[in-house]
Amino acid sequence: MAAEAEQGFRPLDEASLVAYIKATPALASRLGGALDSITIREVGDGNLNFVYIVLSDAGAIVVKQALPYVRLVGDSWPMTRERAYFEASALREHGRLCPDHVPEVFHFDRAMSLIGMRYIEPPHIILRKGLVAGVVYPLLADHMSDYMARTLFFTSMIYNTTTDHKKGVAQYCANVEMCRLTEQVVFSDPYRVAKFNRWTSPYLDKDAEAIREDDALKLEVAELKSMFIERAQALIHGDLHTSSIMVAPNSTQVIDSEFAFYGPMGFDIGAFLGNLILAYFAQDGHADQANDRKAYKRWILKTVEESWKLFYKKFVELWNKHKDGNGEAYLPDIFNNSDLLSLAQKKYMTKLFHDSLGFGAAKMIRRIVGIAHVEDFESIKDANKRALCERAALNCAKTILKGRRQFENIEQVVVYIQSFDQD
Amino acid sequence: MAAEAEQGFRPLDEASLVAYIKATPALASRLGGALDSITIREVGDGNLNFVYIVLSDAGAIVVKQALPYVRLVGDSWPMTRERAYFEASALREHGRLCPDHVPEVFHFDRAMSLIGMRYIEPPHIILRKGLVAGVVYPLLADHMSDYMARTLFFTSMIYNTTTDHKKGVAQYCANVEMCRLTEQVVFSDPYRVAKFNRWTSPYLDKDAEAIREDDALKLEVAELKSMFIERAQALIHGDLHTSSIMVAPNSTQVIDSEFAFYGPMGFDIGAFLGNLILAYFAQDGHADQANDRKAYKRWILKTVEESWKLFYKKFVELWNKHKDGNGEAYLPDIFNNSDLLSLAQKKYMTKLFHDSLGFGAAKMIRRIVGIAHVEDFESIKDANKRALCERAALNCAKTILKGRRQFENIEQVVVYIQSFDQD
Numbered sequence: 001m002a003a004e005a006e007q008g009f010r011p012l013d014e015a016s017l018v019a020y021i022k023a024t025p026a027l028a029s030r031l032g033g034a035l036d037s038i039t040i041r042e043v044g045d046g047n048l049n050f051v052y053i054v055l056s057d058a059g060a061i062v063v064k065q066a067l068p069y070v071r072l073v074g075d076s077w078p079m080t081r082e083r084a085y086f087e088a089s090a091l092r093e094h095g096r097l098c099p100d101h102v103p104e105v106f107h108f109d110r111a112m113s114l115i116g117m118r119y120i121e122p123p124h125i126i127l128r129k130g131l132v133a134g135v136v137y138p139l140l141a142d143h144m145s146d147y148m149a150r151t152l153f154f155t156s157m158i159y160n161t162t163t164d165h166k167k168g169v170a171q172y173c174a175n176v177e178m179c180r181l182t183e184q185v186v187f188s189d190p191y192r193v194a195k196f197n198r199w200t201s202p203y204l205d206k207d208a209e210a211i212r213e214d215d216a217l218k219l220e221v222a223e224l225k226s227m228f229i230e231r232a233q234a235l236i237h238g239d240l241h242t243s244s245i246m247v248a249p250n251s252t253q254v255i256d257s258e259f260a261f262y263g264p265m266g267f268d269i270g271a272f273l274g275n276l277i278l279a280y281f282a283q284d285g286h287a288d289q290a291n292d293r294k295a296y297k298r299w300i301l302k303t304v305e306e307s308w309k310l311f312y313k314k315f316v317e318l319w320n321k322h323k324d325g326n327g328e329a330y331l332p333d334i335f336n337n338s339d340l341l342s343l344a345q346k347k348y349m350t351k352l353f354h355d356s357l358g359f360g361a362a363k364m365i366r367r368i369v370g371i372a373h374v375e376d377f378e379s380i381k382d383a384n385k386r387a388l389c390e391r392a393a394l395n396c397a398k399t400i401l402k403g404r405r406q407f408e409n410i411e412q413v414v415v416y417i418q419s420f421d422q423d
Numbered sequence: 424m425a426a427e428a429e430q431g432f433r434p435l436d437e438a439s440l441v442a443y444i445k446a447t448p449a450l451a452s453r454l455g456g457a458l459d460s461i462t463i464r465e466v467g468d469g470n471l472n473f474v475y476i477v478l479s480d481a482g483a484i485v486v487k488q489a490l491p492y493v494r495l496v497g498d499s500w501p502m503t504r505e506r507a508y509f510e511a512s513a514l515r516e517h518g519r520l521c522p523d524h525v526p527e528v529f530h531f532d533r534a535m536s537l538i539g540m541r542y543i544e545p546p547h548i549i550l551r552k553g554l555v556a557g558v559v560y561p562l563l564a565d566h567m568s569d570y571m572a573r574t575l576f577f578t579s580m581i582y583n584t585t586t587d588h589k590k591g592v593a594q595y596c597a598n599v600e601m602c603r604l605t606e607q608v609v610f611s612d613p614y615r616v617a618k619f620n621r622w623t624s625p626y627l628d629k630d631a632e633a634i635r636e637d638d639a640l641k642l643e644v645a646e647l648k649s650m651f652i653e654r655a656q657a658l659i660h661g662d663l664h665t666s667s668i669m670v671a672p673n674s675t676q677v678i679d680s681e682f683a684f685y686g687p688m689g690f691d692i693g694a695f696l697g698n699l700i701l702a703y704f705a706q707d708g709h710a711d712q713a714n715d716r717k718a719y720k721r722w723i724l725k726t727v728e729e730s731w732k733l734f735y736k737k738f739v740e741l742w743n744k745h746k747d748g749n750g751e752a753y754l755p756d757i758f759n760n761s762d763l764l765s766l767a768q769k770k771y772m773t774k775l776f777h778d779s780l781g782f783g784a785a786k787m788i789r790r791i792v793g794i795a796h797v798e799d800f801e802s803i804k805d806a807n808k809r810a811l812c813e814r815a816a817l818n819c820a821k822t823i824l825k826g827r828r829q830f831e832n833i834e835q836v837v838v839y840i841q842s843f844d845q846d
Contacts, residue, residue: 157649157652157653162599162602162603162606162652163599163600163603165652166596166597166599166602166652167596167599169592169593169596170592170593170596170597173589173590173592173593173596174589174593176585176586176589176590177586179585179589180585180586180751183585183751188751188754188757191757192754192756192757192759193756215762215763215766218757218758218763218767219763219766219767219770222752222753222757222758222767223770225752226580226752229580229585229588229589229751229752230580230654230655230656231653231654231655232653232654232655233653328603328606328652329645329648329649329652330645331611331615333615333616334611334614334615334641334645335641335645336615339638340638340641340642343638343642344641344642344645347642347646
């Protein structure tokens with residue numbers, strides 16, 4: 001941290017941020033120069049960073065600053081500020097590939113670990129909050145399948161030369177501290193006694209213990225963990241849960257890519273689907289006389305199903321469209337007939353489907369017995385009721401993770417999820 | 424190449440090499456200062472580089488210089504000289520981990536792409552030549568299993584922290600030109616019509632065509648190709664065939680690591696085993712009245728079997744010895760009982776076994792229908808006899824590659840190989 005400090009880092013507050021913006025044309029210009037009318041609101045409800053919404057009479061921006069520790073835990077858990085560099089890099093790269101669903105970066109200051117980016121205005125809210133409130137987003141599956149298909153396809157070996165791919169891999173290898181954080185909180189801590197683990201106690205004490213003693217589960221999780229570190233399949237977001245997505249009725253925006261690196265595609269797809277499934281299991285805790293949430297649960301499962309099916313369709317469409325391009329994984333003079341290419345695509349997508357189920361299930365488990373929980377469950381006040389929802393999700397996730405290779409399609413997964421319903 | 428030329432590169436010949444050595448104390452001192460008695464012999468019989476043996480009355484060294492093209496093809500196939508940097512780096516790293524089987528690097532000059540290293544003296548010869556001559560090396564399996572177990576284990580996530588691992592991965596990403604060469608000659612060209620492909624024609628014309636039309640084979644090879652590029656499992660040698668190994672009755676030395684990068688372990692193990700199996704199938708072409716080579720064939724298969732079994736044993740022993748170390752793939756408080764750790768090891772080694780069979784088979788195929796052939800077969804003068812040997816090897820390799828996951832142990836593989844014998 002000493003070296004970083006020397007580079008001119010200082011944490012901003014609302015007052016010093018105003019001065020910073022005034023001195024930074026790339027930001028000031030976005031506020032129309034009307035800098036005396038600025039209002040600033042800190043909204044960083046995530047686990048890591050400080051996030052400011054800056055409004056003027058003439059414009060609005062978001063300024064995000066990384067501090068050298070994990071905000072959720074405090075300065076006892078140091079965390080490199082360089083994550084801001086990878087967040088800005090991935091926002092720009094994914095934004096180039098999928099501008100409809102990624103906010104533009106206006107300014108990046110590496111020394112200050114500070115990103116200035118497009119303000120995602122109301123009525124956008126964090127998707128997770130919409131899911132807790134029971135709001136239907138008819139375009140969510142379409143938008144997220146777009147985002148995932150484009151960002152993953154265009155950063156994979158199917159589309160790129162080996163040279164470009166290895167260059168990207170090398171660049172993001174340096175985001176290792178964020179990978180280590182994921183390793184710890186997703187793949188390690190839930191499966192051992194760990195300081196920051198928590199769960200709805202005492203209700204789930206036995207469930208958490210069972211996770212720590214499930215040898216078959218640990219073997220599968222070890223395989224996923226190795227894949228997470230070793231397999232540079234595409235430039236993934238790395239933290240694509242439902243709080244990294246902002247939604248309005250006609251818009252879906254993906255934010256918070258500081259965990260980005262070249263990893264397995266299934267980790268992104270699984271994060272999104274797994275967090276939708278968590279939302280599904282939380283609905284019983286939000287049901288009341290006015291709304292039994294049954295229709296909403298059907299919508300969530302339909303969104304799970306459609307997201308995968310549309311992703312599959314779009315990814316394969318991109319593959320077909322670019323099959324004669326520069327990609328070196330499937331050369332056109334080897335995959336020289338459409339039947340063979342179809343077989344290759346089916347094999348690839350089946351493997352990716354099983355990876356996604358595995359990673360998705362691992363992400364569900366860690367949100368119930370690990371350090372960082374989700375509002376979907378946390379907002380269920382009645383602990384007994386919450387524990388019942390969480391247990392159903394946990395049992396579903398455990399069995400999907402262990403048996404993921406037996407699922408042939410997403411419809412089977414959706415039927416299986418429903419079998420864990422409490423009614 | 425312009426940038427490289429500016430850095431002071433000049434190709435040496437025997438005369439200028441003498442001047443270079445005189446001006447380089449790290450090399451001159453190894454020759455005992457007796458520089459007037461120097462004799463130099465160029466012995467680079469490989470496909471890529473110039474290699475000089477430098478002898479004086481008082482000592483001996485090897486000097487290897489990379490030129491900016493593939494020696495086998497000529498300057499129509501450019502190839503970065505930076506491969507010398509990765510060769511020197513990998514020699515040093517693997518040498519640190521396994522000094523008994525890797526020559527020391529005395530001097531590395533990056534601008535000149537020049538490595539000065541230990542002379543591996545007579546009676547050492549290239550292993551492939553020994554296999555052609557029918558020489559038994561009783562310690563080969565023991566030595567090579569040592570080399571593979573130590574270099575692969577100690578550069579894997581089982582032993583290292585994620586931080587160290589990613590640092591290594593990033594460094595060797597820049598050796599991408601060598602990875603691309605392997606991609607092309609091992610995983611691409613044999614499966615399409617390609618300029619430099621050749622085979623024993625006309626005998627194998629139909630066999631080569633069958634390879635290019637075998638859809639099931641192409642699907643499996645595509646999976647291996649993706650794993651080769653995407654999976655950073657350990658710092659592998661990258662070209663571990665029997666011409667990268669020098670042997671004497673009591674010594675085994677691994678050289679020529681310019682293809683080194685973080686890739687799948689099975690690529691090294693497969694290269695070694697696959698080239699032994701090629702030697703096996705070539706024996707019928709070397710049999711004569713004086714020596715039917717039957718006993719030698721049994722020794723080769725015994726060496727295949729022992730190499731894998733000893734590798735397995737030593738790798739797992741290293742794992743057990745270091746299970747409480749810094750490695751982050753299998754944490755001791757998760758793999759907290761010996762039964763569970765055993766299961767994890769069995770699962771890991773089974774996957775590695777199947778990877779090794781797949782890569783080994785792919786390396787066999789490319790040596791029969793691709794650009795670079797092996798002396799094992801090339802030295803069989805009678806083309807018809809050579810083609811019969813090559814066809815048996817090709818059919819064996821194709822079916823092992825496609826059915827590799829059905830083999831439960833190396834004994835089954837050895838029995839299967841024998842089923843392709845011509846008698």
